[in-house]
Amino acid sequence: MLDSIAEVQSAMEGAKYITDRPTATVLYLSLKLEKPILVEGEAGVGKTEMAKVLAEILETRLIRLQCYEGLDVNTSLYEWNYPRQILWMKQAEVCESPREAVAKGIFSPEFLIRRPLLEAIENDSAKPPVLLIDEIDRSDEEFEAFLLEILSDFQVTIPEVGTIKARHRPHVILTSNRTRELHDALKRRCLYHWIDYPSLEKERRIVLAKVPKVGEALVRQVCLFMQQVREKDFYKRPGISETLDWVIALMALGREELNAATVKETLGCVFKYYEDLKQVDEMGVDNLLNQLPAWDDLPCPQVPRA
Amino acid sequence: MLGYRQGEILSHLLLFARQLKEKGLKITPDGVVDAARSLAFIDLSFRQDFNSALKANFVSSPVDLAVFDALFEQFWSHIQKEESQESPLPNAEEQEDGETCGEEIPPRSQEVEYASEENGPDEQELRSGYSPEEVLVGKDFSQFSSEERGILEREFARILSQLATKVSRRRKPAARGREMDFRRSLKRAVRHGGEMVELVRRKRKIKPLKVMVICDVSGSMDASTRFILRFLFGMQKVLDQSECFVFSTRLTRITDILKHNRWAQALTDISRRVQDWSGGTKIGHGLQVFNERYARRMTARSSVVILISDGWDRGEAELLEAEMKRLKRRARRLIWLNPLLGTPEYQPLCLGMRTALPYIDYFLPANTLRGLRTLGDVLADLDKRVSV
Numbered sequence: 001m002l003d004s005i006a007e008v009q010s011a012m013e014g015a016k017y018i019t020d021r022p023t024a025t026v027l028y029l030s031l032k033l034e035k036p037i038l039v040e041g042e043a044g045v046g047k048t049e050m051a052k053v054l055a056e057i058l059e060t061r062l063i064r065l066q067c068y069e070g071l072d073v074n075t076s077l078y079e080w081n082y083p084r085q086i087l088w089m090k091q092a093e094v095c096e097s098p099r100e101a102v103a104k105g106i107f108s109p110e111f112l113i114r115r116p117l118l119e120a121i122e123n124d125s126a127k128p129p130v131l132l133i134d135e136i137d138r139s140d141e142e143f144e145a146f147l148l149e150i151l152s153d154f155q156v157t158i159p160e161v162g163t164i165k166a167r168h169r170p171h172v173i174l175t176s177n178r179t180r181e182l183h184d185a186l187k188r189r190c191l192y193h194w195i196d197y198p199s200l201e202k203e204r205r206i207v208l209a210k211v212p213k214v215g216e217a218l219v220r221q222v223c224l225f226m227q228q229v230r231e232k233d234f235y236k237r238p239g240i241s242e243t244l245d246w247v248i249a250l251m252a253l254g255r256e257e258l259n260a261a262t263v264k265e266t267l268g269c270v271f272k273y274y275e276d277l278k279q280v281d282e283m284g285v286d287n288l289l290n291q292l293p294a295w296d297d298l299p300c301p302q303v304p305r306a
Numbered sequence: 307m308l309g310y311r312q313g314e315i316l317s318h319l320l321l322f323a324r325q326l327k328e329k330g331l332k333i334t335p336d337g338v339v340d341a342a343r344s345l346a347f348i349d350l351s352f353r354q355d356f357n358s359a360l361k362a363n364f365v366s367s368p369v370d371l372a373v374f375d376a377l378f379e380q381f382w383s384h385i386q387k388e389e390s391q392e393s394p395l396p397n398a399e400e401q402e403d404g405e406t407c408g409e410e411i412p413p414r415s416q417e418v419e420y421a422s423e424e425n426g427p428d429e430q431e432l433r434s435g436y437s438p439e440e441v442l443v444g445k446d447f448s449q450f451s452s453e454e455r456g457i458l459e460r461e462f463a464r465i466l467s468q469l470a471t472k473v474s475r476r477r478k479p480a481a482r483g484r485e486m487d488f489r490r491s492l493k494r495a496v497r498h499g500g501e502m503v504e505l506v507r508r509k510r511k512i513k514p515l516k517v518m519v520i521c522d523v524s525g526s527m528d529a530s531t532r533f534i535l536r537f538l539f540g541m542q543k544v545l546d547q548s549e550c551f552v553f554s555t556r557l558t559r560i561t562d563i564l565k566h567n568r569w570a571q572a573l574t575d576i577s578r579r580v581q582d583w584s585g586g587t588k589i590g591h592g593l594q595v596f597n598e599r600y601a602r603r604m605t606a607r608s609s610v611v612i613l614i615s616d617g618w619d620r621g622e623a624e625l626l627e628a629e630m631k632r633l634k635r636r637a638r639r640l641i642w643l644n645p646l647l648g649t650p651e652y653q654p655l656c657l658g659m660r661t662a663l664p665y666i667d668y669f670l671p672a673n674t675l676r677g678l679r680t681l682g683d684v685l686a687d688l689d690k691r692v693s694v
Contacts (some may be wrong), residue, residue, distance in 0.1 A: 005348065005355060021354055021355065021358070022354065022357075022358040022361070025348065025354075025355050025358035025359060025362070026358060026362045028347065029344050029347060029348075029359055029362060030362075032344075032347045033340055033343055033344060033347075035340065037362075038366075040367075040368065074489070079489075080489070080492075082488030082489065082491070082492055083488070085492065086492070178368075181367070181464065184332055184366075187332070187366040188332075188334050188336060188337065188366075191340075191362040191363060192361075192362055192363075192365050192366050192367075193362060194365075194368050194371055233570070234568075235567040235568045236567075273567050274567075275566055275567045275568040275571055276567075276568070278571075279568065279571075
């Protein structure tokens with residue numbers, strides 16, 4: 001299974017992740033070279049989803065580490081269960097257990113809290129898990145340096161327990177929104193992939209794959225609208241996740257096509273900042289709708305609906 | 307690319323990697339090895355895959371993408387031509403001269419469908435614009451062309467993002483922190499024979515840096531104002547405790563406007579609120595208002611104060627001196643950014659500047675990237691040393 005780029009691509013599409021061949025190529029190479037992928041792109045273009053779908057098509061576990069500022073070894077790798085250790089010691093005191101046994105007891109794996117990175121390394125199953133390190137740009141440099149060490153050896157040493165080495169290297173996907181530049185050393189360990197906003201046709205296929213019951217006319221209008229809006233200067237341009245939210249919202253309201261009133265009602269699905277909403281208002285929703293080109297005039301290849 | 311043998315393609319690959327490196331991409335030996343390994347898994351005759359495979363290994367930021375694509379088209383089309391002429395290795399000298407080769411040689415006809423973009427002129431532009439470091443760091447903001455402004459904004463973002471990561475949220479042990487530090491508590495309990503005598507607490511290690519900016523928007527500053535405000539706009543996002551003021555004859559607080567998310571809107575709002583835009587300069591008076599109305603509220607010596615002005619003061623020197631003295635007492639550090647300082651022949655001779663100079667901790671240029679970069683470094687450095 002998954003022995004060629006085409007197979008990866010069709011498996012991804014089977015899992016409702018519409019993708020292009022370059023993306024499939026990078027995934028395929030990462031599986032073959034056992035090298036992590038660093039995925040960058042604007043928010044909401046499906047970076048995180050890529051890891052989820054990879055886990056799905058490999059039929060393996062997804063282990064996710066969400067990064068944030070101040071994330072450290074104790075919250076990403078392992079920590080001792082201190083309250084439990086204290087209780088155990090108290091109990092041992094009452095029962096007058098021998099000291100050595102207590103010392104040995106409280107530092108056994110039973111008292112170890114496994115955080116995502118340790119889980120990914122310790123995994124014993126025949127299929128290595130997919131490790132998603134999400135929004136690495138939100139962590140700080142100290143954590144990046146630590147991660148570097150993990151990614152090169154896939155082994156950790158816990159002083160009280162010993163060294164644990166991964167039997168199979170997990171498939172690692174790192175995502176970044178580029179709020180800051182990552183360190184070169186980390187980039188060097190990864191294959192790089194940039195996900196752009198989707199083309200019109202690709203976006204249409206994504207919507208149809210994810211929201212199968214939607215009407216063709218509505219999808220076309222929504223996708224055209226999104227493409228147009230992304231060409232304009234907004235503080236936060238809407239990604240695919242916004243497109244999907246919007247389509248689902250429109251369906252829930254029972255709308256079959258876009259008109260000015262509908263767009264105004266549901267604009268909160270597309271724009272999440274007050275300034276952007278205000279700007280749309282200034283541009284005029286009617287204008288935006290009137291400017292939409294007709295679908296058939298567009299030079300993009302028409303792929304028949306699956 | 308049909309009919310390549312492994313050995314032949316490797317030498318081309320090395321050459322290609324070297325050319326990418328010359329164009330500023332970060333190519334490492336490991337990267338080249340992995341690129342070569344990647345080729346074993348793909349069908350070399352399929353150009354798109356070949357492109358994707360090399361791209362994944364050689365590119366490491368979106369800026370690199372365009373450079374890569376341009377060189378890819380040029381380099382590999384050229385090689386093909388060479389191949390068909392049965393010459394095993396491209397002429398080294400011709401390759402070195404990366405700009406001219408390939409341009410007059412169109413890709414082979416069956417490859418045209420994959421060649422999405424023309425290279426040529428685009429590529430040259432990319433090359434000159436790719437690395438802002440050398441060319442633009444010393445250039446005055448007022449002389450930036452509209453294309454270069456994009457680069458400028460990216461550079462601003464870079465300086466600021468470096469600042470952002472310096473605001474650490476790590477914890478350190480403290481007598482009266484909010485959280486329990488179990489790890490340390492337990493370790494300390496060993497001393498008392500396993501009895502938890504003291505609980506160790508912890509709290510945030512570093513308090514985010516507070517910055518107060520007072521910017522001159524009088525007529526003499528016009529050329530640089532826009533860029534400086536743009537920088538302040540970005541800074542407000544990173545250091546959310548900062549405060550910004552502008553003045554020419556009177557002081558106006560613009561912190562709330564800079565908190566807007568859209569730059570264009572913020573700029574309009576600022577110009578609407580600031581009545582005395584491009585007016586005369588009364589630095590002393592502006593500082594007086596600042597000291598009386600706002601500086602009181604800042605905890606003594608907790609904020610870094612940044613003054614941005616060329617020092618051409620129309621007010622009284624005595625007032626300026628007195629207010630600088632007051633400000634100096636309240637501020638943790640006093641930084642003066644002067645847009646004229648970047649000019650080589652500039653000397654702080656005008657009365658205002660001479661009066662203020664003795665009270666200043668850092669005197670930096672405000673009209674070049676280098677100046678703002680130094681400011682970023684100074685702030686980041688201060689940040690590290692602020693502990694609670």
